[in-house]
Amino acid sequence: MNKLEKQLCIVLRAVNYRDNDKILTLFSQENGKLTASARGARAMKSAIRAAAQPFCCAEYEFYQKKDRLYITNALIKQEFFNVQNDYGKFTAGCVMLEFCEKIPGEDTPGGGRLFSVLAHTLYAMEAGQAGPDEALAYFLVQAADFLGIFPALRFCAVCGAEIKNVTHWSAREGGCVCPGCAPAARSKNAPESIGRIAVLRGVRPADIRAACGNIDGTLVSTMAEYLLEAGDVKLKTMRYYQ
Known part of the structure; x- marks a missing residue:
């Protein structure tokens, strides 16, 4: 500049x-x-x-x-008064701000889109269009996409085999894993909300209301763990959200 x-x-x-x-x-x-x-x-x-x-x-x-x-x-x-005066919204917003603070400095590739995601997500909470779980889950999915570490959903993150029914998840390996690779991958049972990740990825920031529904804290914690394991992004403010 x-x-x-x-x-x-x-x-x-x-x-x-x-x-x-x-x-x-x-x-x-x-x-x-x-x-x-x-x-x-x-x-x-x-x-x-x-x-x-x-x-x-x-x-x-x-x-x-x-x-x-x-x-x-x-x-x-x-000023996002409603966000700042509601504990759930406030702590969700703090996680978002912390993530943005961790990215590199000036002229970050894709920074304009991430700004749009942040602004629209905060506004959705401010206007009551999205709850904290819905807003933060959307933001964390978009954050993974921004970093270029979007999780494997249709194919096994270990062997590449196509997965028709998702049953196992490994943040360390990079997403969904097939039953054959699950034991070695130290996987866990995939949360029911895993299927929402692909949906949230495709939602434009301005249309975040369309992403609401059938999202709870499970998907938030799953994506926060994924960012830590796959992207080495430790979001310290998550401990207050949970």
Whole structure:
């Protein structure tokens, strides 16, 4: 990023700095993850105080001095009050923010789509269109696809044989496994909700309501475990969600 224009971002993390400043980790629709200084954001009369909080989605104006970005103004689009004031929605949202914070920095390939997934999923919870389990399951499935580690569903993750009836699942091996490979793969019985993974993958972020129904915490924990085993992505905030 050279000159700074306005950018639509979601605040992933806010850290207090000096007396009245904050350092923000932002997820930008155009440039992926950014770090920016919000001078005076902790002051009661600061014009950017509300825009310097996690979950806030705003159009931020920056200027760049040497290698550091500074926020000069912000036009808030959504603060996700309902998400922040419901424990289940809040902890689900925290898992989403943590995942986005773990991706590489500027110009992440596919970052624009991941931003869309995050924004629409948070809004679906905010508007009551999706519950925490439904929203987080959708997000984690999309996260696996974003990382290029989508699980094997139609073919055995070990031997490649076609699987007509899914009965075994191994996060360590990369998805569904056939009965013949199941013992060596240290598999477990596949949750009934496994069949929803392929459906969730094909749902556009703007159509997340279509993904709702027949989803519970089992699919959330299954996908979180899969991201850990297949992608080495440990989501620490999952312990609060569960």
